[in-house]
Amino acid sequence: MDIFQAYWSHGELVANGIILLHLLGSLLTGVLLGYERSYQGRAAGMRTYGLVCMASTALTVIVAYPHLWYGGAAAGWSGSADPTRVIQGIVTGLGFLGAGVIMRESHSIRGLSTASSIWTTAAIGVTIGIGFYVAALAATALTIVAMVGLRRLEPILPHRTVTHLTVVFTRDKAPPAESIQVLARERGFEVVDWGYHLMNGAGQIEYKLALKTSGSPDTSRMVTELSATDGVMELHMTPSRI
Structure with a gap:
């Protein structure tokens, strides 16, 4: 039971809260940048920019807390046990998968939001694997809000x-x-x-x-x-x- 309790310790929850603030800030930043593209009628808009920015933040900010990975179990590992190598492989592989769902139909480009959501899902999976459960649940909620809410918001905003x-x-x-x-x-x-x-x-x-x-x-x-x-x-x- 001690190992399970370690994932919900005070230090873990504090780190999850800080990661959550990073994710929220990056999502808002990506949405603002994406709105400029959406306003100009470009293919990549608020959802794509917001999800990519948030996923990039998730994969970056977790590296700041290696002593809390896996409920703190990684603190005593040797240098050869490095999960970041696995993360690099996941990010590289997801690039090919994301490219496969992007299609050009006449003058329109489709699948950018799907590709970015797949990449975000991989980042959430990495966050769960590391053991930051609260941050992963929050990222899941933010992703759903971005995919559903921004889809309805974009046509309403001036563009x-x-x-x-x-x-x-x-x-x-x-x-x-x-x-x-x-x-x-x-x-x-x-x-x-x-x-x-x-x-x-x-x-x-x-x-x-x-x-x-x-x-x-x-x-x-x-x-x-x-x-x-x-x-x-x-x-x-x-x-x-x-």
Whole structure:
């Protein structure tokens, strides 16, 4: 029973409390940094930045308390028994697993939040293995709050959305590129980039525009107007979000 009580000793609880403060501060810091990316309509947002920052803190701060690892049992170990080597292997292996769940679909990148949550789960597992149970439970709760709460909070906060528009016209009926840009601006979009492709074999002209707007835009009106334009062969309008 003494070994189990050692995991809940006064020194262990104090260290867990300090680790918890580190985790909370790093999560808030990551969320603030991620909001800037989320506001700009980038793929990695508040959840990704918050979880990565918190996981990095968890893997770093536990190294400050080697005398409390495994309920203090590690205090008398020789230098050859070093759990940090195992932690390095876990972090390296998780990099490959996280990369496997990140997918690019058209102009959107998906899976970043899943990858960061997997990495955070590994950090929580390491914290449990070391014996900091209170900090691990707190990190689990913070992760759930970040994954569920921030998902609902991000659309409410002021943000920008990048939308990619592709329109293919028959060559003889293609309007000037400037007219497409004017139509986008009249519908509240800012044209941040554009290009065109003349497909000689098919006798078609393809216009590609990157549009930015505040909030979540209503693209239905613009799609309706463009699809009714004479000469339109294809039309694609996709948001570039998580």
